[in-house]
Amino acid sequence: MIRSLVNRPALGNFPSLDMHDILSTGLLRAAPPGLNQVFTASTGSDANETAYKAAFMWRRANERGDADFTPEEIESAMRNQAPGAPEYSILSFNGGFHGRTFGSLATTRSKPIHKLDIPSFDWPSAPFPKLQYPLDQFSVENAAEEQRCIDEVERILDTSSKPVAAIVVEPIQSEGGDNHASASFFCKLRVLTEQKGVLLIVDEVQTGVGASGKFWAHEHWDLSSPPDMVTFSKKAQAAGFYYGKSDLRPKQAYRQFNTWMGDPARAIIFRSILEEIERLDLVKNVAQVGDRLFNSLAQLSQKYPHEIHNLRGKDRGTFIAWDSTRRDEVIVKALQKGVLIGGSGARAIRLRPMLVFQNQHGTFIR
Amino acid sequence: MIRSLVNRPALGNFPSLDMHDILSTGLLRAAPPGLNQVFTASTGSDANETAYKAAFMWRRANERGDADFTPEEIESAMRNQAPGAPEYSILSFNGGFHGRTFGSLATTRSKPIHKLDIPSFDWPSAPFPKLQYPLDQFSVENAAEEQRCIDEVERILDTSSKPVAAIVVEPIQSEGGDNHASASFFCKLRVLTEQKGVLLIVDEVQTGVGASGKFWAHEHWDLSSPPDMVTFSKKAQAAGFYYGKSDLRPKQAYRQFNTWMGDPARAIIFRSILEEIERLDLVKNVAQVGDRLFNSLAQLSQKYPHEIHNLRGKDRGTFIAWDSTRRDEVIVKALQKGVLIGGSGARAIRLRPMLVFQNQHGTFIR
Numbered sequence: 001m002i003r004s005l006v007n008r009p010a011l012g013n014f015p016s017l018d019m020h021d022i023l024s025t026g027l028l029r030a031a032p033p034g035l036n037q038v039f040t041a042s043t044g045s046d047a048n049e050t051a052y053k054a055a056f057m058w059r060r061a062n063e064r065g066d067a068d069f070t071p072e073e074i075e076s077a078m079r080n081q082a083p084g085a086p087e088y089s090i091l092s093f094n095g096g097f098h099g100r101t102f103g104s105l106a107t108t109r110s111k112p113i114h115k116l117d118i119p120s121f122d123w124p125s126a127p128f129p130k131l132q133y134p135l136d137q138f139s140v141e142n143a144a145e146e147q148r149c150i151d152e153v154e155r156i157l158d159t160s161s162k163p164v165a166a167i168v169v170e171p172i173q174s175e176g177g178d179n180h181a182s183a184s185f186f187c188k189l190r191v192l193t194e195q196k197g198v199l200l201i202v203d204e205v206q207t208g209v210g211a212s213g214k215f216w217a218h219e220h221w222d223l224s225s226p227p228d229m230v231t232f233s234k235k236a237q238a239a240g241f242y243y244g245k246s247d248l249r250p251k252q253a254y255r256q257f258n259t260w261m262g263d264p265a266r267a268i269i270f271r272s273i274l275e276e277i278e279r280l281d282l283v284k285n286v287a288q289v290g291d292r293l294f295n296s297l298a299q300l301s302q303k304y305p306h307e308i309h310n311l312r313g314k315d316r317g318t319f320i321a322w323d324s325t326r327r328d329e330v331i332v333k334a335l336q337k338g339v340l341i342g343g344s345g346a347r348a349i350r351l352r353p354m355l356v357f358q359n360q361h362g363t364f365i366r
Numbered sequence: 367m368i369r370s371l372v373n374r375p376a377l378g379n380f381p382s383l384d385m386h387d388i389l390s391t392g393l394l395r396a397a398p399p400g401l402n403q404v405f406t407a408s409t410g411s412d413a414n415e416t417a418y419k420a421a422f423m424w425r426r427a428n429e430r431g432d433a434d435f436t437p438e439e440i441e442s443a444m445r446n447q448a449p450g451a452p453e454y455s456i457l458s459f460n461g462g463f464h465g466r467t468f469g470s471l472a473t474t475r476s477k478p479i480h481k482l483d484i485p486s487f488d489w490p491s492a493p494f495p496k497l498q499y500p501l502d503q504f505s506v507e508n509a510a511e512e513q514r515c516i517d518e519v520e521r522i523l524d525t526s527s528k529p530v531a532a533i534v535v536e537p538i539q540s541e542g543g544d545n546h547a548s549a550s551f552f553c554k555l556r557v558l559t560e561q562k563g564v565l566l567i568v569d570e571v572q573t574g575v576g577a578s579g580k581f582w583a584h585e586h587w588d589l590s591s592p593p594d595m596v597t598f599s600k601k602a603q604a605a606g607f608y609y610g611k612s613d614l615r616p617k618q619a620y621r622q623f624n625t626w627m628g629d630p631a632r633a634i635i636f637r638s639i640l641e642e643i644e645r646l647d648l649v650k651n652v653a654q655v656g657d658r659l660f661n662s663l664a665q666l667s668q669k670y671p672h673e674i675h676n677l678r679g680k681d682r683g684t685f686i687a688w689d690s691t692r693r694d695e696v697i698v699k700a701l702q703k704g705v706l707i708g709g710s711g712a713r714a715i716r717l718r719p720m721l722v723f724q725n726q727h728g729t730f731i732r
Contacts, residue, residue, distance in 0.1 A: 042408045043626055049467045053484055060483040074478040078460075080486035084478065088485050094444075100624050101415045102469030102487075112440045112450065113620060117426040118419055119454050119487060119528075120446035121468075162485075234625060254479060258466050259600060260409055 019264060026271030027238065030209075032216045034226030035242040037249070040262030044205035044233030045099030048168065050256060051229045051241040052090050052103055054248045055166035055199045057255060059088060061247065062197075089121065089162035091153070091198075093128035095176035095345070098168055098203050107168050110176040110345070124160050126153045128173060129181045133310040146185040150192060157196045166199035166228070171217035172313075174206035177345015178321030180312050183221040190223045199228040201241075209235035210277060210355050213287035213317025220316070235355075237273060238266035282355040283317075289359055290317035293351070297322065318357060321350040385630060392637030393604065396575075398582045400592030401608040403615070406628030410571035410599035411465030414534065416622060417595045417607040418456050418469055420614045421532035421565045423621060425454060427613065428563075455487065455528035457519070457564075459494035461542035461711070464534055464569050473534050476542040476711070490526050492519045494539060495547045499676040512551040516558060523562045532565035532594070537583035538679075540572035543711015544687030546678050549587040556589045565594040567607075575601035576643060576721050579653035579683030586682070601721075603639060604632035648721040649683075655725055656683035659717070663688065684723060687716040 027038050039054070041047040070083075077084025092098060092107035099105060100114060106121040108114055129146045132138035157164050169189065173179035193200040207217035209232065214220055218227060226244055233239035240262055250256060277283060294314050301308035301322065307330075313320035324330050327347045334341050344350045353361070393404050405420070407413040436449075443450025458464060458473035465471060466480060472487040474480055495512045498504035523530050535555065539545035559566040573583035575598065580586055584593060592610055599605035606628055616622060643649060660680050667674035667688065673696075679686035690696050693713045700707050710716045719727070 043412070043624065045624065046409070046412070046467065052468075056485065057483045069478070069482055073482060077478045077481040077483075077486075078475060079491070080472055080481075080488055084482055085484060085486035101412065101467045102418075102472070103467060106446055106468070109444060112435070112443045113618065115443040115446075116435055116439060116450055116621075117423045117443075118451060119422065120443075120451035121485060121487075122446055125445075252479065255482075258409065258411065 017264075019267070022264070022267050022271060026274055027240070027267055030215065030270075030274050031242050032218065032226060032230050035230060035244040037243050037246075038240055039243070039256060040238065040240040040267065041233075042260055042262055043099070043239050044203075044231065045101040045104040047205065047231040047233055047239045047241050048098045048104045048107070048201070048203060049101055051201050051231050051243075052107075052166065052168075053256060054229065054241070054243070054250075055090065055201065056086070056088050057250050058199065058245075058248050059163070059165040060086060061251070087162045088165045089123040089160060090201075091124050091126060091156060091160070091164045091167045093169055093173070094125050095128045095173045095179050096125075096168070096170055096203075097173070097175035098170075098205075110173070122162065124156045124162070124164065126156055128176075128179055129185060131180060131182075131312075133312060135314075142182070143184075146181060146188070149181075150185065150188045153189065154192055154196075157192070157198060164196075164198050166201050167193055168201040168203055170203045170205075171207045171212065171220070172316065172319055173345075174350070175344055177348040178312060178319070178350045179345070180316070186218065186221045187223055190221075190225065190227070194225065201229045201231065202227040203231050205231055205233045205239075207319065208232045209273070210283045210286050211235065211317055211352065212319045213283065213290050213315065215277075215283055217316070217319070235273075236270050238262060238270040277355065280356070285358065286317040286355055289353075289357055290320065291315075292359055293318060294320055313351075318351055318353050321348045323347050324349050383630075385633070388630070388633050388637060392640055393602075393606070393633055396581065396636075396640050397608050398584065398592060398596050401596060401610040403609050403612075404606055405609070405622060406604065406606040406633065407599075408626055408628055409465070409605050410569075410597065411467040411470040413571065413597040413599055413605045413607050414464045414470045414473070414567070414569060415467055417567050417597050417609075418473075418532065418534075419622060420595065420607075420609070420616075421456065421567065422452070422454050423616050424565065424611075424614050425529070425531040426452060427617070453528045454531045455489040455526060456567075457490050457492060457522060457526070457530045457533045459535055459539070460491050461494045461539045461545050462491075462534070462536055462569075463539070463541035464536075464571075476539070488528060490522045490528070490530065492522055494542075494545055495551060497546060497548075497678075499678060501680075508548070509550075512547060512554075515547075516551065516554045519555065520558055520562075523558070523564060530562075530564050532567050533559055534567040534569055536569045536571075537573045537578065537586070538682065538685055539711075540716070541710055543714040544678060544685070544716045545711070546682070552584065552587045553589055556587075556591065556593070560591065567595045567597065568593040569597050571597055571599045571605075573685065574598045575639070576649045576652050577601065577683055577718065578685045579649065579656050579681065581643075581649055583682070583685070601639075602636050604628060604636040643721065646722070651724065652683040652721055655719075655723055656686065657681075658725055659684060660686055679717075684717055684719050687714045689713045690715050 041050050073084040090107050094109045097110040098107045106123050109125050127149050129149050131142045202218045229241045229243045231241040297311055301311045309323040311322040327343050407416050439450040456473050460475045463476040464473045472489050475491050493515050495515050497508045568584045595607045595609045597607040667677045675689040677688040693709050
């Protein structure tokens with residue numbers, strides 16, 4: 001889908017099928033700040049795997065310089081051995097979820113049921129901050145916890161026997177239980193990865209496209225420089241990764257390529273979603289409704305402290321969650337009242353309303 | 367897509383959106399003989415990876431029996447280590463192509479450009495028969511070559527340090543250069559895998575849906591028992607794998623699962639493709655047109671032996687190829703005459719006409 005598949009004038013009343021137009025008015029117009037290229041894929045797993053492949057090719061290209069592949073690389077790659085198939089790694093965080101194909105699954109660290117019985121790569125993982133709530137009562141402890149995790153990431157980058165080409169991280173660990181970290185944590189991660197020559201991949205498969213109260217959740221962080229790649233799927237109804245650096249595009253053709261290259265129809269659907277989000281100002285709507293929802297839940301949490309612990313997602317739109325000791329019971333009771341909410345992690349209840357969720361829909365929590 | 371997503375009566379003139387109906391009149395009605403279940407996926411790579419995952423889960427379940435996961439398995443799986451992430455393998459053939467995501471890519475052995483710089487699994491590969499043409503002049507040599515490959519597969523199954531859960535094989539190695547083996551070779555492979563307790567996955571991503579002159583290319587073999595899994599994509603406009611054994615379905619929920627589970631719209635499209643294939647009797651058409659095409663090319667090959675070597679694909683519908691020492695030049699010249707043909711492997715020219723290709727379209731070769 002990178003090249004124009006059907007590049008011709010519009011037919012009668014049909015809209016143009018010029019892929020350049022579809023991308024420039026759709027997927028590329030929605031690109032996160034600083035990123036101006038997109039690689040289309042089929043699923044969130046596929047988006048992450050192609051991002052990982054781009055990271056590995058970039059890393060080897062840096063080492064190789066202008067040299068061509070060596071005969072030894074070519075021969076060993078066909079045997080799945082180094083140096084052709086190098087022993088590089090992607091660093092992910094405990095509690096993270098990045099997909100279920102073999103490469104993405106190797107970086108998924110949320111629950112054993114996803115991983116059991118599946119051969120995997122010996123890739124490293126780092127602790128993700130375990131923050132204590134309410135945040136304003138634990139600012140010293142939480143800052144120390146985040147620094148501990150950053151220090152551990154640095155130690156792994158310096159000592160991993162399988163050199164780390166990229167770190168992949170979710171803005172909010174979603175499947176793992178709606179685990180948050182501060183903007184400061186992610187800014188430190190960006191600085192550290194730049195210092196170490198390691199790419200930063202932000203997995204916005206769950207958080208992207210408005211649910212956090214910004215179009216991309218990482219826009220909340222005010223990073224010193226953009227992430228190297230941002231992956232997306234789910235709400236986008238299309239999948240892939242954004243990037244900015246031209247050298248993430250391999251020099252040789254067909255290295256990042258497959259039959260489907262995503263689905264052009266989904267790129268068109270995404271453009272319509274984007275237009276609807278803008279027409280109804282849905283990102284602003286999510287931010288406003290999210291604020292009210294969070295404040296209402298904070299009041300409930302004070303009133304029923306045994307039911308609603310660790311309320312989180314302040315200033316993150318409707319991406320709100322809390323812990324409950326009788327989680328599954330609450331989810332069933334809510335459903336009986338017509339409210340569809342879900343669980344994540346071990347004991348979290350998470351809200352994931354659609355972008356059109358408005359204050360009048362929230363009367364149930366009064 | 368395994369469960370009925372939208373299970374309700376038809377609305378007015380719209381067709382039913384009952385997924386059970388869509389599958390039973392579409393994807394499942396087209397199932398290869400002996401296979402009666404389908405797992406839907408997003409792409410050919412995804413189809414193969416989910417088939418591999420099913421094979422690994424099946425293998426461990428056989429070893430584990432009725433026992434639950436052990437604490438050690440659960441803990442080690444989260445670290446990507448054995449026993450939770452066992453050191454099992456999938457055996458593939460040199461020259462095979464099975465996809466480009468990390469797991470499927472580990473079994474792809476066609477060209478280094480797909481694999482270079484990407485970390486891989488230390489999985490074994492076996493030689494695929496290198497047949498000599500014309501077949502009737504080399505029957506002794508070819509039988510010996512196929513037996514050599516079967517013997518090597520047996521040796522690997524007996525000695526691999528990473529136990530082989532499944533063998534994946536294409537009926538005709540497509541991307542690798544249209545490499546054929548005899549029905550006898552595949553029958554021996556089926557017998558051997560059953561003897562060794564190893565699953566046989568037939569990758570029909572390229573060969574499936576009619577192009578070989580049968581709906582599934584492996585129907586040409588007359589196997590003693592059906593393959594354990596058959597994967598599909600491309601022409602199907604939907605992707606996934608068929609299977610017959612119920613124990614390839616994991617006992618626990620959510621082990622084979624993801625957000626998209628393929629695309630219900632594509633299952634509907636597949637049903638329409640199937641109906642059109644039947645309405646126009648296209649598989650029979652492919653067989654007949656393929657015979658005539660092959661015979662015409664065989665005559666040309668005798669007339670121009672320096673241009674058309676190793677003609678192959680007899681009795682395989684329009685899945686026809688030959689080798690050419692000036693392959694790229696021939697492809698360009700054909701295009702200039704309005705004939706779109708392609709290359710595969712190192713020097714093969716392959717034909718992949720659509721199923722509606724008929725004798726009158728072939729006048730160019732007179």
